[in-house]
Amino acid sequence: MYICCFYLPQNKVNNAFFLFVLLLGLAQTVDGLMRMSNSAETALIWCRMSTAPFVFAISFGLLFTLRFTGWNKKIGDSKILVLLFLPSIIFEFLMIARLDKYTIVKSEQWNWIANPESTPVTNSIFLWMSGIGLLMLVLLWLYYFKERAQIEKKIQALLVAVGFSIPFVGGLTTELIFPLIFHIDGRR
Numbered sequence: 001m002y003i004c005c006f007y008l009p010q011n012k013v014n015n016a017f018f019l020f021v022l023l024l025g026l027a028q029t030v031d032g033l034m035r036m037s038n039s040a041e042t043a044l045i046w047c048r049m050s051t052a053p054f055v056f057a058i059s060f061g062l063l064f065t066l067r068f069t070g071w072n073k074k075i076g077d078s079k080i081l082v083l084l085f086l087p088s089i090i091f092e093f094l095m096i097a098r099l100d101k102y103t104i105v106k107s108e109q110w111n112w113i114a115n116p117e118s119t120p121v122t123n124s125i126f127l128w129m130s131g132i133g134l135l136m137l138v139l140l141w142l143y144y145f146k147e148r149a150q151i152e153k154k155i156q157a158l159l160v161a162v163g164f165s166i167p168f169v170g171g172l173t174t175e176l177i178f179p180l181i182f183h184i185d186g187r188r
Contacts, residue, residue, distance in 0.1 A: 016064035023057035035111045040104040043112035047102050048095060055091050055125065058132045059084040061164075065136045068160065069143040084132075091125050100125055133168050140164055 027050050034046035062084055066072035072080055094100060101117035116122045144157035 013067040016060050016067055020057055020060040020064050023053040027053035037112055043104045047114035055088050058129045059088045062132050062136050065139050069139055094121050137168055
């Protein structure tokens with residue numbers, strides 16, 4: 001966590017952003033290992049391992065967003081931490097109990113694809129992650145449109161909002177809408 005101290009000042013905003021990006025990177029790396037697996041069983045294990053960091057990454061993402069925009073002051077840190085991380089812990093235990101379901105599909109282009117199955121637990125996890133991601137998207141764009149004090153802050157807000165919007169919309173489409181709603185393999 002202190003790697004970012006070489007480049008950024010140590011504060012709660014930067015620490016939350018660092019943990020958000022670190023967990024996303026870890027999840028993407030493990031997702032890559034799923035695709036390189038030799039069997040569907042191994043791919044499923046890697047799939048479960050890649051979902052775990054996403055659950056916490058999204059919490060750190062919203063924590064960063066709230067601190068970056070200053071809206072954390074309206075809620076209070078203790079309430080934010082309970083509202084963000086208690087569901088993450090609960091969903092993590094549900095995943096450890098293997099109550100979330102996935103279908104592993106062989107693909108010529110991607111080797112293995114993990115499609116979530118529509119179960120109450122899987123739907124809850126993906127709905128929660130999508131809802132927090134959508135909330136982050138809205139808060140970042142609202143902050144951009146409301147920021148008038150400093151041009152530097154306005155540019156930062158635009159870069160963060162655009163930088164989050166593109167992967168969020170793409171990921172939501174390929175990882176959630178295609179497999180769960182339209183039953184199309186993600187990243188076909």
